[in-house]
Amino acid sequence: MPNDVKAVLSVIALIVAAVLAYWSGSPIRPGFSTFVMATGVFMVAAMWIFPEAGAKKSDLKQNVARGQKG
Secondary structure: OOHHHHHHHHHHHHHHHHHHHHOOOOOOOHHHHHHHHHHHHHHHHHHHHOOOOOOOHHHHHHHHHHOOOO
16 A cells, blocks of 8 residues: 555544544443554554565565466
């Protein structure tokens, strides 16, 4: 995923978490606001730290060389 897309998704995720945690009309109980914010930050950090799942280019080239579809 391109970095600019990750940045936009990060901002959106943190805004949604903040709104759910601190808005008085939120469906989330007030006692869970810290948990909601921590989960939002964890999700954003995980998106930046861990790579996307998928096949590596070298694996695809080896499968093509062997005659396998991939």
